[in-house]
Amino acid sequence: MNACPRVGGRPDTRPKTAVHMRHNGMGDLVWHAEYFRLVAATSRDGQVTVVVPPSARALDLLGHEPWVREVLDYDRRPRRSEGRTGRHSGLFGPLRFGAELATRQLDRMVLFSDRPGRALVACLRAGIPTRIGFGSTWLQRRLLTDGPRVPLYRGTAVGLYHDATALALANGWSHMPMVPRLTVRPEAMHRMRARLAGMPWPLHVLAIGASESYKQWGTRRFTALTQLLATRGHGVVLLGGPAETGLSLEILTALPAVLRSRVLALTDLPVPDSVAVLSLAQTCIGNDTGMSNIAAAVGTSTYIVLGPRPPLDHDPVHITLLQAPALEDIRAEQVLEQVLKLRDAPRGASSVEPVEATTPSRPINAT
Incomplete structure (x- = not known):
């Protein structure tokens, strides 16, 4: 073990x-951040090094947290939509990354992953003596050194949060699921309080x-919902990344001119500013x-247009799911009906004093 x-x-x-x-x-x-924090509480200086793909934007979302020592991008398999090759792609990419890990002189690596290749990098190249993970495959179990075998989630909801929860519970980092x-x-x-100061409320x-x-x-459908909200005098922020600039302009152009002052398109913000916008809204x-998952995580009542896909059940207070046999079956009027239930909630939602949903989150059948 390294000098302490x-x-x-x-x-x-x-x-x-x-x-x-x-x-x-x-x-x-x-979904993983709270469990990372709990692992950090059992680690040197109360901190961890966070190793994730660059598209997870960990530096933007977690880089300011006192329990984060540093963020390392493991750029192995970029999304196809990115149209590029990762820095750690190819046959020797994991070995290059293992060499980067080795310079950190780590004592332990916790793998929220069932892939044996990650343990192999930690074991053979980075020289990390303690390796903890799910052990759900024979090869990964051979490469891990500590912790119980943790079976993967087999239920009907999206499983990633449940898997992270199971790993934390099995190793004693948490005694209950963490929202x-x-x-x-x-x-x-x-910055965002100043930028949104002139927007109508809610x-x-x-x-x-x-x-x-x-x-x-x-x-x-987004245009129809924007018009319904703005017609009632509410403020609307169209939030996305640069790829959504065209979509936001289409929505704005389709609105009656009298409503456009109540709608603000924000598609050029850095991620921390988008997080702040989400925390200042009454609903997302x-x-x-x-962004929808981030909204719930900062305490904003969130409605996710999900369609027929497996449900998200990690936050039963802040998330309401809008489901139907097909995504296009969910109408703007139905979404508006749910959102208007919060019209009398107090102003000032934030990650410190979140506005909670008036009813427990549950799937809404749109048919």
């Missing part, structure tokens, strides 16, 4: 630790981005995307 710094006059003998998640999305990272939570950077909150964020086309509710309505 002294804390309060005594050596800190806890292991210097990295945590790893193989999935690409920001929403995936949201995902994020904190907002203070400087981002200050303020609704429409998370119009989608990583896959089958998750996209569509221009026509959007596709099954990272």
Whole structure:
């Protein structure tokens, strides 16, 4: 084990630790963040090195957290939509990354992954003596050194959060499932309070981005919902990334001119500022995307237009699922009906004082 710094006059003998998640999305990272924090509480200096794909945007979402030592991008398999080759792709990519890990002189790696290749990198190239993971395959079990075997979730909901929960419970880092939570950077909150100061209230964020086309509710439906909300005098923020700039312009152009002052398109914000916008809104309505999951994690009542896909059940207070046999069957009027239930909620939703949903989150049958 590496030489230990002294804390309060005594050596800190806890292991210097990295945590790893193989999935690409920001929403995936949201589901893991609380468990990463709990692993950090058992680690050297109360911190961990976070090892995730760059598309998870860990530096933007978690880089300000005191329990994060550093963020390392494991750029193994970029999404096809990115149209590039990862820095750690190819036959020798994992070995290159293992060499990067080796310079950190880690004592322990916690693998929120069932893939044996990650354990192999930690074992053979990075020289990390303690390796903990699910052990759900024969090969991964051979490469792990500690912790019980943890079976993967086989239920009907999206399983990634349940798998992370099971790993944390089995190893004693948590005694109950942790609802995902994020904190907002203070400087981002200050900027976005100023930028949204003139917007009408209630303020609704429409998370119009989608990583896959089958998750996209569509221009026509988002336009209809925007018009319904703005007609009632509410404020609407169209939130997305640069890829949604065209979509936001289509929505704005389709609105009557008298309503456009109540609608703000924000598709060029850095991720921390988008997080702050979500925390300042009364509701978020959007596709099954990272931003919708972030909205719930900062305490904003969130409506996810999910369609017929497996449910998300990690936050029964802040998330309401809108489901139907087909995504296009969910109408803007039905979404509006759910959102208007919060019209009398107090202003000032934030990650510190979240506005909670008036009823427990549950799937809404749109048929």
